[in-house]
Amino acid sequence: MTAAQWAVTLGGIAAIGWVVYYFFIAGGVRAVARVGAAGVQRVAIEVLGGYSPSIVTVRQGQPVRLEFHRADTDSCTEEVVLDGFSIRQYLPAYQTTTIEFTPTLAGTYDFSCGMGMVHGKLIVEGHGTNDGHD
Amino acid sequence: MTATTERLEHCDIPVSGMTCAACSARVQRALERTPGVSAANVNLMTNQATVDFDAALVATESLVEVIRQAGYGAEAPGAQLAPDELLTAQDAARSQEIATLQWKVVVSGIAAVLAMGFMLVPTGWSMQLVNIILLGISLPVVFWAGRHFYTRAWAGFRHHSADMSTLIAVGTGSAFVFSVAMTLAGGWFTARGLEPHVYYEAVVWIIALVLVGNLLEAKAKGRTSQAIRKLLGLRPTTARVVRAGAEVEIPLSELTVGDILIVRPGEKIPADGAVIDGTSNVDESMLTGEPLPVDKGPGDAVVGATLNRHGALKVQVTATGGDTVLSHIVRLVQQAQGTKAPIQQLADRVSAVFVPVILCVAIATFVIWFDFGPGPWYVHALAAAVTVLVIACPCAMGLAVPTAVMVATGRGAERGVLFKGGDVLQRASELDVVVLDKTGTVTEGRPTVTDIFTRGEGEAELLRLAASLERLSEHPLAEAFVRAAHDKDLPLSEPRRFEVRAGQGVVGEVDERSLAVGNASLMQAEGIETSPMDHRAEALGTDGKTAVFVSLDGALAGVLAIADPIKRTSKAAVADLHRLGLEVVMLTGDARRTAESVARETGIDRIIAEVLPDEKLDVIHRLQQEGKVVAMVGDGLNDAPALAQADVGVAIGTGTDVAIEAGGVTLMRGDLAGVPEALGLARRTLRVIRQNLFWAFIYNVIGVPIAAGVLYPAFGLLLTPTIAGAAMAASSVSVVSNSLRLRTA
Numbered sequence: 032m033t034a035a036q037w038a039v040t041l042g043g044i045a046a047i048g049w050v051v052y053y054f055f056i057a058g059g060v061r062a063v064a065r066v067g068a069a070g071v072q073r074v075a076i077e078v079l080g081g082y083s084p085s086i087v088t089v090r091q092g093q094p095v096r097l098e099f100h101r102a103d104t105d106s107c108t109e110e111v112v113l114d115g116f117s118i119r120q121y122l123p124a125y126q127t128t129t130i131e132f133t134p135t136l137a138g139t140y141d142f143s144c145g146m147g148m149v150h151g152k153l154i155v156e157g158h159g160t161n162d163g164h165d
Numbered sequence: 166m167t168a169t170t171e172r173l174e175h176c177d178i179p180v181s182g183m184t185c186a187a188c189s190a191r192v193q194r195a196l197e198r199t200p201g202v203s204a205a206n207v208n209l210m211t212n213q214a215t216v217d218f219d220a221a222l223v224a225t226e227s228l229v230e231v232i233r234q235a236g237y238g239a240e241a242p243g244a245q246l247a248p249d250e251l252l253t254a255q256d257a258a259r260s261q262e263i264a265t266l267q268w269k270v271v272v273s274g275i276a277a278v279l280a281m282g283f284m285l286v287p288t289g290w291s292m293q294l295v296n297i298i299l300l301g302i303s304l305p306v307v308f309w310a311g312r313h314f315y316t317r318a319w320a321g322f323r324h325h326s327a328d329m330s331t332l333i334a335v336g337t338g339s340a341f342v343f344s345v346a347m348t349l350a351g352g353w354f355t356a357r358g359l360e361p362h363v364y365y366e367a368v369v370w371i372i373a374l375v376l377v378g379n380l381l382e383a384k385a386k387g388r389t390s391q392a393i394r395k396l397l398g399l400r401p402t403t404a405r406v407v408r409a410g411a412e413v414e415i416p417l418s419e420l421t422v423g424d425i426l427i428v429r430p431g432e433k434i435p436a437d438g439a440v441i442d443g444t445s446n447v448d449e450s451m452l453t454g455e456p457l458p459v460d461k462g463p464g465d466a467v468v469g470a471t472l473n474r475h476g477a478l479k480v481q482v483t484a485t486g487g488d489t490v491l492s493h494i495v496r497l498v499q500q501a502q503g504t505k506a507p508i509q510q511l512a513d514r515v516s517a518v519f520v521p522v523i524l525c526v527a528i529a530t531f532v533i534w535f536d537f538g539p540g541p542w543y544v545h546a547l548a549a550a551v552t553v554l555v556i557a558c559p560c561a562m563g564l565a566v567p568t569a570v571m572v573a574t575g576r577g578a579e580r581g582v583l584f585k586g587g588d589v590l591q592r593a594s595e596l597d598v599v600v601l602d603k604t605g606t607v608t609e610g611r612p613t614v615t616d617i618f619t620r621g622e623g624e625a626e627l628l629r630l631a632a633s634l635e636r637l638s639e640h641p642l643a644e645a646f647v648r649a650a651h652d653k654d655l656p657l658s659e660p661r662r663f664e665v666r667a668g669q670g671v672v673g674e675v676d677e678r679s680l681a682v683g684n685a686s687l688m689q690a691e692g693i694e695t696s697p698m699d700h701r702a703e704a705l706g707t708d709g710k711t712a713v714f715v716s717l718d719g720a721l722a723g724v725l726a727i728a729d730p731i732k733r734t735s736k737a738a739v740a741d742l743h744r745l746g747l748e749v750v751m752l753t754g755d756a757r758r759t760a761e762s763v764a765r766e767t768g769i770d771r772i773i774a775e776v777l778p779d780e781k782l783d784v785i786h787r788l789q790q791e792g793k794v795v796a797m798v799g800d801g802l803n804d805a806p807a808l809a810q811a812d813v814g815v816a817i818g819t820g821t822d823v824a825i826e827a828g829g830v831t832l833m834r835g836d837l838a839g840v841p842e843a844l845g846l847a848r849r850t851l852r853v854i855r856q857n858l859f860w861a862f863i864y865n866v867i868g869v870p871i872a873a874g875v876l877y878p879a880f881g882l883l884l885t886p887t888i889a890g891a892a893m894a895a896s897s898v899s900v901v902s903n904s905l906r907l908r909t910a
Contacts, residue, residue, distance in 0.1 A: 032536065036535065036536045039531075039532055039535045039536065040532050040535075040536060043528050043529065043531065043532035044532075046528045047525045047528050047529065050521050050524045050525050050528070051521065051525065053325060054325055054326070054327060054520075054521035054524075055518070055521065057325060060324075065206075071175075073215070075208050075213060075215070079320045079324075080317055080318075080319070080320025080321035080322070080323065080324055080326065080328075080330075081320070081321050081323070081324025081325070081326040082324065083324055085324065098177065098213075100213060103317065103320060104258070104261075104262065104313075105313070105317045105330070106259075106262060106379075106383060106386070107317075107328055107329070107330075109255070109258070112503055112505070113503070114505060116503075117500045117501075117503045117504045117586060118500075118503045119499065119500075119502050119503030120503075121251050121252075121254070121255045123251070123254040123255070123258065124258055127177060127179065127213060141513075143513070145563075145567055146516070146560065146563030146564055146567065147509075147512065147513045147516045147517065147562075147563045147567075148326070148328040148329070148516055148520075148559060148563055149321070149324075149326050149328065150326065150517060
């Protein structure tokens, strides 16, 4: 192999390693819900090519208010689906859409766009114990 | 001690014009200094101020003013949009998207044709000049028509996520940058022995084709939620009510519970209510799927959005707005569309890692072609890598299940069949056995006088006398006599004497005639010979009917038969269930003989009779232990535990009730016809989902390796990036179109 081929091969391996690291290992902005008046746990989430924060921690049994602000017109992110809560909500562009529910079971739930391309996690923490969700 | 009237409130105010953390800090400080504000948080990312404040001291409008004075834009927060407003917003956004895409398709299409012309038709101009012209042609396509691919890819990249835009952006972007370098620094490459080679044509074609795909997809996706729009569109916009003794027409939003509506023939009923005057028949097919109009008179419930056909009705409103049956249905359908089918898990798992994996495959393709492929390297390695990026289609996978579930739940709602979610649809497609509750499901659930046999006395007179006496009885069968007499307009008399003989019947005196109405043991106790009509009673028993003897003045006068009639659609429904290959079982608390006669008449395969109400659940459980997937069909109230135990609970509604909590499937119609319809729709949906998933997977599994060039060594076959772009666009459109077939299923 020539020097150029060696360089391209090593560069390629490094690039693959970086893609794996960047998309699968790194990343994910975390947030813990702020408890406001009347015990409602509130989190503002920006929707722009992804969710920020994408990992949201809330407490079990208390009402949760997720405020999705969709800052793009990409039809990919026009809907948000909360797995386990039977919620599929359209998010009008450049507006804040509030989704309210009360998580009754502790565990980790996914939320994603309507097509499952963009992902986030909702971690519901139990009262002391960690009774998981399947 | 002084009492304080603190009214803590919370609001979110959208703020515009903030560009940095200093801006948000400034807005936050301004809000915090405002008297009455207990907490303020300004988020630069969401452009939103979140304020907890005492409404007794400061109003939302003042907070907006504070932000404006700090030098930023702010609007008073709007109310949360209602479901139909959201749909309108979604429609508007979709039309806007389609309009923009149409322009982009036109511009990129013209550019693509021009670019191809320059590549194919010899102009005699220098390569350098042609390349510069091609660059000029591709500029509007890359920087305007395809711009959103790059901005979205970048936005996603910042969030460590990647989607279809990433693939298009990386694919076309690398080809474009390479081509620009070749065009502007061609001399530098030539001096190093590299013939200039450009990919403008491929870039323009890929963007044009993907835009066409996006346009078709946007149009098709709009149609997947058409059923909900249709349901919401059923509501009239105005209502005619009686106010202060006069008829006035008011907007629907002003209607309140208790209002008296005037509904003329041919008009839609504006809201849910109860008829207080007038008779008519009402077409409820749009909500229940029931094709025949339903008779309505005083006391009957009517549902908003149904069509009043022949008579004028005066209706007292019982529910408006979000509390109506129609709103309930729309909410249920929307909820169902948010519940995933288990079959989607695989697609979810694949699409979550799909794009980064494809990026890796593209890099590996580049390296392998560079190291081992034929020269020139920059032609093959780059082309193959771009082809891999462009052919991969994550959208087809992401759309495969949700679009089918959307269309199917909407289609179901149009036919009066409400599914609780995608999971129920999937289970309903895997059934072996359907268990039907007899009373109220297979039969009317209302004992009715079906036959009258007399010895001398007129049929009507015998019925009239028996009904007059039974009127005072509380036995369930007594109601059948009274109703039969009422239907025949027979005037009932007041009994002079009335006595209940428990377990036997009643005796008494009506119109100066002594009367006994009851079973054979009553006749025996009264010393009345039943032998002349025993054969009648026997035959009625075989038919599953209950024989009631009537004696007049100490002699047998006749036999009346009472039965719970089978609903007119039951037989056809059972036949349809058989056609779906399902075993049909009937469950009842009645005597075996009665159940057998119903089973014979309807074609039901198996009966489980004499079951106590609390044993129904065990029966379902036993069937499941036999390894069968079981659906239970019942009325949702008495059968709730059995419905919950079954793999799929089907609750039969009364036409106006939405008892979805009990079952995974709710039928708005009060008969069995909806059952085969629901199960058939579920099966067709799962078939479409499997086709979609198969197509989406197989497309990528075959397309990506071919694009990478696995067939090149053996067959010399290599795809061009343009063909890859066309295949990619076609694949996601085909998945959505396939789901749309369910609209007419």
